[in-house]
Amino acid sequence: MLVIACVKQVPDTTQVRVDPVTGTLIREGVPFIINPYDTHALEEGLRLKEKYGFRVAVISMGPPNTEVTLKKAIALGADEAVLLSDRAFGGADTLATSQVLSEAIRKLGQKEEVAIVVCGRQTIDGDTAQVGPGIATRLGYSQLTLVDRIESVDLKAKKIWVRRRLEGRHEIVEATLPAMIAVVKEINSLRYPTVPMRLMAEDSKATLWDNKIMGLNENTIGLKGSATQVRKIFSPQRASGEIIGDGIKDPKGASRLLIERLIEKRALCI
Amino acid sequence: MLLNIRTIIFAAALLLFCWSCYRRFRFLMLGKGENRFNDAGKRIWGVIYYAFGQRCTVNHGYRFGWNHLVLFWSFIILLIANTEFLLEGLFPDYVSFSMLPVSIYVIIEIASVLALLAVCFAMVRRLAFPPSYMEARSRDAFIILGLIALLMVAFFGLHASEIANGSETASYMPVSKFVASTFFLQVQTASLGGYIKAFWWLHAIVLLVFLNYLPYSKHMHILTGIPNVFFKSLTKVNTQPREEFKKGNVFGVGQINLFTWKDLMDSYSCTECGRCSDMCPATNTGKSLNPRLVIHDIKVNLLKNGPVIQNKGAPVMPLIGAGGEGSVSHEVLWACTTCGACMEVCPVSIEHVPKIVDMRRNLVEMNAKVPDELLPFFESMEQRSNPWGIVPADRIKWAADINVKPFETGKTEYLFYVGCFGAFDARSRRVSLAISKILDAGGISWGTLGKDELCCGDSMRRLGNEFVFDRMTKDNIKTFKDKGVKKIITQCPHCYNTLKNDYRQYDMELEVVHHTELINKLIKSGKLTVNVNEADLGKVAFHDSCYLGRYNGIYNAPREVIASVTGHAPAEMERCLDKSFCCGAGGGRMWMEESEGTRINAARVEEALKKDPRTVCVCCPYCMTMFEDGLKSIKADDKVQVLDVAEIVSRGLK
Numbered sequence: 001m002l003v004i005a006c007v008k009q010v011p012d013t014t015q016v017r018v019d020p021v022t023g024t025l026i027r028e029g030v031p032f033i034i035n036p037y038d039t040h041a042l043e044e045g046l047r048l049k050e051k052y053g054f055r056v057a058v059i060s061m062g063p064p065n066t067e068v069t070l071k072k073a074i075a076l077g078a079d080e081a082v083l084l085s086d087r088a089f090g091g092a093d094t095l096a097t098s099q100v101l102s103e104a105i106r107k108l109g110q111k112e113e114v115a116i117v118v119c120g121r122q123t124i125d126g127d128t129a130q131v132g133p134g135i136a137t138r139l140g141y142s143q144l145t146l147v148d149r150i151e152s153v154d155l156k157a158k159k160i161w162v163r164r165r166l167e168g169r170h171e172i173v174e175a176t177l178p179a180m181i182a183v184v185k186e187i188n189s190l191r192y193p194t195v196p197m198r199l200m201a202e203d204s205k206a207t208l209w210d211n212k213i214m215g216l217n218e219n220t221i222g223l224k225g226s227a228t229q230v231r232k233i234f235s236p237q238r239a240s241g242e243i244i245g246d247g248i249k250d251p252k253g254a255s256r257l258l259i260e261r262l263i264e265k266r267a268l269c270i
Numbered sequence: 271m272l273l274n275i276r277t278i279i280f281a282a283a284l285l286l287f288c289w290s291c292y293r294r295f296r297f298l299m300l301g302k303g304e305n306r307f308n309d310a311g312k313r314i315w316g317v318i319y320y321a322f323g324q325r326c327t328v329n330h331g332y333r334f335g336w337n338h339l340v341l342f343w344s345f346i347i348l349l350i351a352n353t354e355f356l357l358e359g360l361f362p363d364y365v366s367f368s369m370l371p372v373s374i375y376v377i378i379e380i381a382s383v384l385a386l387l388a389v390c391f392a393m394v395r396r397l398a399f400p401p402s403y404m405e406a407r408s409r410d411a412f413i414i415l416g417l418i419a420l421l422m423v424a425f426f427g428l429h430a431s432e433i434a435n436g437s438e439t440a441s442y443m444p445v446s447k448f449v450a451s452t453f454f455l456q457v458q459t460a461s462l463g464g465y466i467k468a469f470w471w472l473h474a475i476v477l478l479v480f481l482n483y484l485p486y487s488k489h490m491h492i493l494t495g496i497p498n499v500f501f502k503s504l505t506k507v508n509t510q511p512r513e514e515f516k517k518g519n520v521f522g523v524g525q526i527n528l529f530t531w532k533d534l535m536d537s538y539s540c541t542e543c544g545r546c547s548d549m550c551p552a553t554n555t556g557k558s559l560n561p562r563l564v565i566h567d568i569k570v571n572l573l574k575n576g577p578v579i580q581n582k583g584a585p586v587m588p589l590i591g592a593g594g595e596g597s598v599s600h601e602v603l604w605a606c607t608t609c610g611a612c613m614e615v616c617p618v619s620i621e622h623v624p625k626i627v628d629m630r631r632n633l634v635e636m637n638a639k640v641p642d643e644l645l646p647f648f649e650s651m652e653q654r655s656n657p658w659g660i661v662p663a664d665r666i667k668w669a670a671d672i673n674v675k676p677f678e679t680g681k682t683e684y685l686f687y688v689g690c691f692g693a694f695d696a697r698s699r700r701v702s703l704a705i706s707k708i709l710d711a712g713g714i715s716w717g718t719l720g721k722d723e724l725c726c727g728d729s730m731r732r733l734g735n736e737f738v739f740d741r742m743t744k745d746n747i748k749t750f751k752d753k754g755v756k757k758i759i760t761q762c763p764h765c766y767n768t769l770k771n772d773y774r775q776y777d778m779e780l781e782v783v784h785h786t787e788l789i790n791k792l793i794k795s796g797k798l799t800v801n802v803n804e805a806d807l808g809k810v811a812f813h814d815s816c817y818l819g820r821y822n823g824i825y826n827a828p829r830e831v832i833a834s835v836t837g838h839a840p841a842e843m844e845r846c847l848d849k850s851f852c853c854g855a856g857g858g859r860m861w862m863e864e865s866e867g868t869r870i871n872a873a874r875v876e877e878a879l880k881k882d883p884r885t886v887c888v889c890c891p892y893c894m895t896m897f898e899d900g901l902k903s904i905k906a907d908d909k910v911q912v913l914d915v916a917e918i919v920s921r922g923l924k
Contacts, residue, residue, distance in 0.1 A: 012653075015661045033653065192645055195635040195737045199517045 001115045001155065003054040004105055005045040005078065006135070007038040009062050009069040010125040018235040034069050036185065037120025043188045044150065044181075045118045046077045052153055054115060055079045057108055061089055061100050067206050075193040075201035082108070086210040091223030094126070098134025099220050104209060105139060115153075116160070117180040121146060129182070136180035144175055145182040153177075276474075280359035283478035290485040291493065294538065297576035301531035306501040313500050316619075321499045322346075326617040331849070332545060334395065335617075337388050344385035345492070351378045351425075352477060359474055375442040383445055386422040389415050403553075404544030404562075414489045417480045424473035430454055431465035491541035495618045498539035501532055502619035507610065508821040509771045510627050513635075513736045522631025522734060526571045526589050527579050529625065536620040537569035546612035546622060551852040551874075552605040556867025558593070559605035561612040561622045568625065570596035590629055601866065603629050604641055608732045608857030609816040614848050627857075630734025644733065647861045652738050655724040655745075656690045657861060665721045668692065668699040672706060677717035679754040684709075684716040684783075687769065689762040690725050691891030697898065698761070698891040704920035705761055705785050711923050712792040716759065722749060728764040731772060733858035747778045757781045759788055761916075763817035763890045764856070770822070784818060786828040786889045786915050793834050793919075800835045802922035808884020810918075812840035813874070813897065814850035815890035828889045828915045835922055841881040851877065855892035875900035879910070889915045 011030045034042075045056045058073040060066050061084040070081035084100055092100070105117060117139075119132035129145070136143035144162050151161035151172060158177040163170050165184055193201075211221070218224060244261060245254030262268040319325055324342055328335035393415050400406030429446035432438035434454035438446075457465065484490055491498075513521055523529050544562055552559035568589075574596055575585040593599035603626055612622045633639045640648070650659030666674075668688065677685045686709065691698040709716050727742035749755075758780055760766040770782040792798040810832055818824045825847050832840045845851040854870030864870065875897060878886050886901075888894050894912055901907040 015663070031653065189642060190645060192634075192638040192640060192648060194638045195515065195521050196517075198737065199515060203517070 001054050002112045003045045003048050003056050004117045005042040005058045006119045007058055007060045008035045008123050009066045010035045010123055013124050035120055035123045039190055040185050040187055041118040041120045041183050042073055043190050044183055059104050070206040071201045074204050075198045081206035083206040083208050088211045088218055088222050093226035093228045094128050094130035094134055095227045096221050096225035098131050102135045102138040115177050119182045121182045121184050132180055132182035142175035142179035144179055147181045147183050148186045287481045294485050297572055298531045298534050300527040300579055301529050301534045304530035304532050306532050312504055316502055317500050321496045337391050340384050341388040344381040347377055347381035372442045379443055379445045382422050382425050389419045403548035410487050417476055421476045424469050427469035428473055431462050435462040488542045491539050494539040498535055498618050507613055507621050508767055510624055512775050521635035523628040524590055524632035525585055526575050533625055534572055537565050539618045540565045545615040549611035549615050551607055551870045555870050555873055557605040559602045564598055567596055567598050606857050607852045607859045609852035610820045614820055627734055631736055634734040635737055641862055643862055651730055660694050663721050665693045665723055668702050675717045676720055677753055682715055682717040684757045684759050685755045686716045686718050686759045687765055689765045692761040701914040701916055704916040707920045712797045726765045726768040728768040729858040743776055747776055759783055761785055763815040767817045767821050789919055790827040790831050800919055800922035802835045810840045810885045810887050811878050811881045811883035812887045813893055815893055816852050816856055819850055820848055831915050835919055843877050853893040853896035855896050860892055871896035871900035886912045
């Protein structure tokens with residue numbers, strides 16, 4: 001039985017600046033990281049492995065350098081890594097991305113039965129939270145989003161119980177396997193790779209699947225298969241703030257001024 | 271017949287003693303190899319200075335150490351007499367007590383009296399004024415002290431009865447003569463023979479019991495102490511051995527036989543005097559770490575697992591575990607600030623800190639078991655080469671309002687290695703600005719690496735994350751080599767120590783100076799003129815940074831700077847110089863919660879306040895943070911200010 005964790009390599013958005021003139025992202029020198037939510041998806045996959053004896057495969061669609069990310073997943077304990085990389089996959093929106101990922105999951109499922117697909121709730125670059133649900137819909141899996149705890153899994157009855165974190169409440173949901181669960185960060189705390197695992201991962205290789213292997217219709221993938229297109233990127237202008245008082249020389253005075261201003265603006269009331 | 275029994279008893283006891291020693295010695299051979307045989311001359315000098323001179327025993331204000339010095343030298347002298355006695359016991363026909371020149375008896379007598387007095391002092395002290403830092407009333411201690419006392423009593427009894435009997439000349443034995451005239455005057459001559467025999471046997475049995483008890487007690491240091499000093503590290507223990515990251519290697523120490531033989535010998539040599547515990551900032555603030563017990567646990571673990579490992583078995587007692595005698599707990603390992611005070615005071619040169627870091631390495635590298643708060647820290651260090659995970663581009667923000675030149679190959683003399691605190695921490699940025707002002711005023715050719723500067727990796731290494739430290743070091747060295755950096759000024763003593771001592775292991779010899787050293791040099795050579803407003807500073811108390819002082823022996827530079835710019839030597843806290851008390855932030859403790867016991871920085875701040883200073887002067891960004899936080903926590907930050915040496919100087923620049 002297989003648990004598949006979907007991960008995406010993203011630019012470290014806190015280090016991305018938008019070129020004010022051209023309106024494009026300045027990507028030069030920006031490091032790539034694993035999408036933080038996906039690290040929790042992988043961690044949950046590894047915990048399922050430890051508890052129920054699944055094998056964990058990690059898949060990612062992206063440029064060839066994504067292999068670094070996949071190696072890190074192997075260092076953490078993933079058993080197998082598949083990299084979906086082809087120029088034809090490039091420029092994809094969530095529709096085309098979920099197409100490639102779900103076909104890859106189907107392909108992995110031909111060798112070994114897939115029980116659970118774990119995704120992060122969203123990525124920090126696109127922030128759509130659509131790819132996980134897209135995969136579930138395409139594959140006809142149970143769709144469980146915003147999961148903050150896996151209560152239990154019954155492999156015989158093919159059932160899973162999870163807790164979903166909603167606004168102001170939790171709900172416990174029962175679903176049939178196979179299922180796609182999209183996790184929030186609170187679901188677990190991450191592990192740290194041991195050095196022997198890191199050294200092992202350095203020598204490992206991710207399996208590369210390009211479109212020759214996948215054999216997908218070019219009109220359903222990449223830019224061509226995308227229903228949305230990015231027309232313009234810009235950073236919204238924000239009115240500059242003001243410095244109230246002198247916080248270093250007179251912190252008490254400055255706080256008084258600040259509170260007065262907040263009351264004036266009706267952000268505080270007495 | 272009697273002689274035969276005597277020979278048999280002596281031979282059996284001595285063989286038993288040799289066998290015990292051999293068994294203990296074989297356990298040392300289970301440890302990993304390490305070359306401690308180089309530079310024999312220096313080592314012999316070390317033995318003379320530290321062992322025979324009892325340098326660390328009487329030092330550091332441990333006045334009772336004089337008692338040990340007396341006992342030690344008495345022992346050395348009595349070794350001659352007792353060796354003779356043992357030989358006589360073994361070969362009664364060939365050796366007799368009278369073989370020694372008579373005049374030596376005066377010395378032996380004096381030594382015996384001194385030993386008896388020293389032992390009595392020690393017993394009284396343990397009973398009446400037990401020091402808090404050791405287990406003063408342990409059974410072990412009283413058994414040994416009792417045996418020594420008894421040995422001396424038997425010695426005087428034997429010789430006094432011989433003098434009374436007329437078989438011994440009294441001329442060189444003033445004490446025995448006194449004993450004879452006091453106790454044996456009334457004894458009939460006929461029964462004196464019985465006394466002689468009885469005292470002889472008492473002396474023999476006590477001596478043989480003592481010998482055989484030694485290897486099984488903490489007094490084994492009598493056997494291993496001097497060799498341990500011989501094998502001590504010839505340089506300051508300010509770095510950690512490198513690890514080779516090859517597949518199949520084991521990293522850190524998670525099992526007793528992964529220590530080196532010298533580490534194991536350290537554990538045999540501990541006499542449980544407790545000086546390390548007395549100095550340890552963790553022990554002093556109620557943490558579970560007690561350096562003495564760490565060494566004791568290693569010994570217990572070795573004795574328990576030694577026989578099993580010798581037979582190729584798996585250890586039966588974990589080295590790192592839940593605690594309890596023989597195992598070191600996680601809390602103990604993470605509590606160490608690596609301040610090195612324990613190693614500084616140890617009379618037998620035990621190296622505590624490298625062992626703790628070795629065990630941390632096992633937790634981090636082999637088991638990935640670290641306190642939760644360290645995970646984001648490790649990630650930030652690995653991803654962004656700074657402790658907070660701040661965007662590397664922000665490294666240049668501290669100098670936004672001044673004109674800082676980049677380091678230029680072949681043109682710039684010094685690289686100012688700002689460090690993570692100097693670059694990112696709001697308070698330490700002010701110190702960086704002060705240093706740059708001083709460097710300009712002193713006419714120094716300097717530049718920085720700007721956003722290309724990386725963290726030196728000190729905390730990673732001390733926390734046991736050697737794998738990431740190794741990578742960070744290689745990256746840094748590549749930058750230094752590419753840019754042709756040879757001379758470096760650091761703000762932080764931790765950067766200083768890492769660049770200077772840790773990087774040397776990577777064949778990177780750098781001329782590293784701490785800003786206090788450079789400022790001192792500039793003032794002395796007249797390149798800086800400083801006019802400090804004394805009213806503003808008030809009384810200045812100085813706090814030593816462990817990594818500058820104990821780790822690198824730099825005690826005078828900051829003091830001389832303060833003295834020359836203020837006109838007064840700084841006020842010294844009770845614990846200062848090599849005895850200084852850590853601020854609590856070293857060894858990666860900066861990045862961890864301090865939930866156990868009381869706070870180290872609070873203890874240090876209280877100590878500083880006893881000197882009633884207006885200014886506490888520091889020379890390390892960690893100490894700066896710890897002092898400011900400590901002062902805030904007791905609401906004394908409006909009365910006392912914390913300043914770096916550089917800030918005091920830069921205020922007085924025109």
